[in-house]
Amino acid sequence: MRQIEFKDESETFVIRDPENYSGLYLPMAGTEGIKSSITPNWGGDSKTDQNHFLLEPVSAENLHNNKNTRNFWCRIEGEGYWSVCGNSAEQESSRFTREQDESILEAGFMWQTLVRKSKKYGIEAKMTIFVPVDGAAEVTLVTLTNNRDEKMEVTPIAAIPIYGRSADNIRDHRHVTSLLHRIYTSTHGITVTPVLSFDERGHQKNETSYFVYGWTENGEAPESFYPTVEEFIGEGGSFLIPEAVRKEKAGKPAGVKIQGKEAVGGIRFAKAVLEKGESRSYIVLAGIAQTKEQIEKTASRYRTLAKGMQALDEVKTYWRKQVNVSFETGNKREDHYLKWICFQPILRRIYGCSFLPYHDYGKGGRGWRDLWQDCLALLIMEPSLVRQMILSNYGGVRMDGTNATIIGNRPGEFVADRNNITRVWMDHAFWPFVTTKFYMDQTGDLEVLLEKVPYFKDLQAKRGEAHDTQWRAEEGDKQRTKSGQIYFGSVLEHILLQNLCAFFDVGEHNEMRLHGADWNDALDMAWERGESVAFTCAYAGNLKDIAKYLRNLEQKCGYNKVELAEEMQILLTGGNTLFEDPEKKQNLLKQYGDQCIHNISGKTILVKIEEISRNLEEKAQWLMEHIRTDEWIKGEEGEGWFNGYYDNHGNAVERYQKDQIRMMLTGQVFAIMSGTADAKQIKEICRSADHYLYEKSAGGYRLNTDFKEEKFDLGRMFGFAYGEKENGAVFSHMTVMYANALYQRGFAKEGYKALNTLLEAAQNFENSKMYPGIPEYFDNQGRGLYAYLTGAASWYMLTVITEMFGVKGELGDLTIHPSLMPEQFDDKGNASVYLEFGKRKFKIQIKNPDKAEPGAYRIKKAACDDNRLALLDETKASLAKKQINALKQDEIHQIVVLLEKC
Secondary structure (H helix, E strand, C coil), rough: CCCCEEEECCCEEEEHHHCCCCCCCCCCCCCCCCEEEEECCCCCCCCECEEEEEECCCHHHHCCCCCCCCCEEEEEEEEEEEEEECCHHHHHHHHHCCCEEEEEEEEEEEEEEEEEEECCCCCCEEEEEEEECCEEEEEEEEEEEEEECEEEEEEEEEEEECCEEEEEHCCCHHHHCCCCEEEEEECCEEECCCEEEEEEEEEEEECEEEEEEEEECCCCCEEEEEHHHHHHHHHCCCCCCCCCHHHCCCCCCCEEEEEECCCCEEEEECCCEEEEEEEEEEEEEEEEECCHHHHHHHHHCCCCCCHHHHHHHHHHHHHHHHHCCEECCCCHHHHHHCCCCCCHHHHHHHHHCCCCCCHCCCCCCCEEEHHHHHHHHHHHHCCHHHHHHHHHHHHEECCCEEEEECCCCCCCCCCCCHHHHCCEEEECCCCHHHHHHHHHHHHHHHHHHHHHEEEECCCCCCCCHHHHHHHCCHHHCCEEEEECCCEEHHHHHHHHEEEHHHCCCCCCCCCCECCEEECCCCCCCCCCEEEEHHHHHHHHHHHHHHHHHHHHHHHHHHHCEEEEEEEHHHCCCHHHHCCCCHHHHHHHHHHHHHHHHCCCCCCCEEEHHHHHHHHHHHHHHHHHHHHHHHCEECCCCEEECCCCCCCCCCCCCEEEECEECCHHHHHHHHHHHHHHCCCCHHHHHHHHHHHCCHHHHHEEEEECCCCCCCCCCCCHHHHHHEEECCEEEHHHHHHHHHHHHHHHHCCCHHHHHHHHHHHHHHHHHHHHHCCCCCCCCCCCCCCCEECCCCCCHHHHHHHHHHCCCEEEEEEEEEEECCCHHHHCCCCCCCEEEEEEEECCCEEEEEECCCCCCCCCCCEEEEEEEEEEEEEEEEEEEECCCHHHCCCCCEEEEEEEEEECCC
8 A cells, every 4th residue: 555655754755656646736835925836747836826826826626737837848859758747748648557757756844856767768857846935936956867878868948837917817818818918038037027917906007027037057048938838839739749849949039028928938958968877957947026126136046056955955944943843652654744734834824725726715815713723833833923913813803793804914904804795703703712822821921911902893893784884994994982093902802802792692592693604614504593502612611711811810910900991891791681581682782782883982991800700600601501401412322412503494403313313523522622511421422423423434523414405594515515525524623623622621532533533544645645734624535635724733733732742831831731542652651742832942751651541640750851840730740930931942951751550
């Protein structure tokens, strides 16, 4: 069985004949600038944003179409022609027999190298592609070697079709926009500068240029150029059998200008005579620039092989440093995969949810919940960046507790929604506090709650139920007071407002309204009467935890009162008489919404922390008891689960009937995670999930059972084939959160089963057909789909570190409470994690010589650099923040935790 192999202790992996597997690609990008996707044979695309594509946009369904993508040809004198990338008609026809070519791909973070050997022509090519750290361009380094016993004459020809416009133009005005092209050949390459751009922004004068440059290994210029598609492929030709390669065809010299044609970066190098064993190298640069001067500046950095290799080393070093978390367990293969999973949150920060082949639904920007969840991973890898991100992004909250749904490229930049659709995802207010809580625990910075930030303001009001007809776009996107001043409220005020508004925004069953959807975006057709019990549980947990951290703020920082907007006082109304009456709660929310539909008073009140905490705890307790009583479904003996939703007819979605079982994973996850489910209920949920949702061959726990109904009174997911995406696929994100919830509640064995099955499915390359990492979901055949850009990666990384290894912060102290399974330790009973905490580097080693299970071991002793750690109880050790601050910053500090059987 074919598997991906790892070369060394790093992330580098190797795979043979990777082009024989569909859908494989690597993300390749810098910290800004170019965002590319690269298949094993150099397919994919490259862009900076929705309106600037260097290569023609691709989705997963045309990744396998190699006719219009990057290529590098060798015209072999008197014999034929050969594609280094494997993209020729002749090579495609013989790919699976390996009669002509053999190939090996080696890849790491943001780079890949393909070595291809031609049996027919006796030539070998090593082709490396990467994007520099600054994202200025794609750099390709090609080395050709003569493997014959005699010399050969080779004419190298690079060919990169230049799309040079918006993704909108792939169909809309495709030909018309080619008429805008102004194509120039210069000494080292081809530049395309359209005079106008036609896209969703309207017709605008264009300044952006798209370029393909080339040099020999010593920086010598190409011989000539093929700047247009028609010239390069010829009449009746194609990119798989181009005339410029098929025949001895002269190219254009430098200094030529051509208008109104589809462009290609066709670069012909001088003929090379290669003696036996001799090699020649070439550099090809492709990018997007705002000025001609920028092109030349970029080009000067890569015009020799030595410079290109130096830049490649910089890329490898930079991204390895960014992924500053690693693991040593009893399974080295899993350790390598975990390294790639830790890289995925970085990719999401760069790409958002867009610009990779399986994420073709996006036009850029990052979704609200995506950003907050990815911050969880960043708090482990790059905590110094997160405080300002948290503060900036609270500025996307509206006074009605909803929020802008797209985060722009700059801090504090928000868009109401993609395509200006007014919509409310009812789970959005849940995530910010989850991240802020983790931040406070990792850093001890409770006073972040008191920082003042603005609110977002646009046409939408009253939680998507109304428009503010007084608002004008020219007033800006900040909430103002009646005096016209921008209003600033504390982070705590934002958190309270989000969660309290959600508490009162209920439907007829006294569960929180589903609105446009919750975490499951495909539950989008129950606006009127839909309710989400799943996230009512989640908010109940938030309310309880907010109270806890408020009490910590009072005890540790000395604040006993906080300042809130005057209008919010009504949201602190309590009492079971109110809580038990959905109509009264709705009316109270309406009163609040009426007060802040446009400008607010700007007046504030001081409220005691103890008063707020008791109010939140009262609300949380009522919610949990209500759900435990009214939403529990009893299944077979020893089984049961929570109903998670109500549909648009007001009917409970989940049920137990002999002829039909309806169970969804999401409701169980948040019931467990929030503390709503008691220990007995958790056991019954686990039995039910194992019975009705678990399928090892599919990758683990499915998102739901087969409803056998196109249930359009709940969401579009029921139009999907069962077992695909949100309709019953093994959806990695929710499976990982299920595991996380189980670990939190002390069910380590059950949590490990969920995580491990998922990772095993990803590692089974013959089924998953994906590079290392974790996908958004597995389809019915076990193929991993939507690689890289999934919140599952952040939660997986978080769960392994904070729950499996049990390494987490508690108000700035480092605590260790391991829950590792016996098989996670090596032969000597050791397992280690390398990470940073409190601006210090640690190797934390857990020793379990008896290979005992969680619950059957306790901590015998723990030490940091031979200094004893405090034991909070027999299963948890602690290193205080003061002790951490006293450690040297430039050293790796060794923490050893020795376990023994209870």
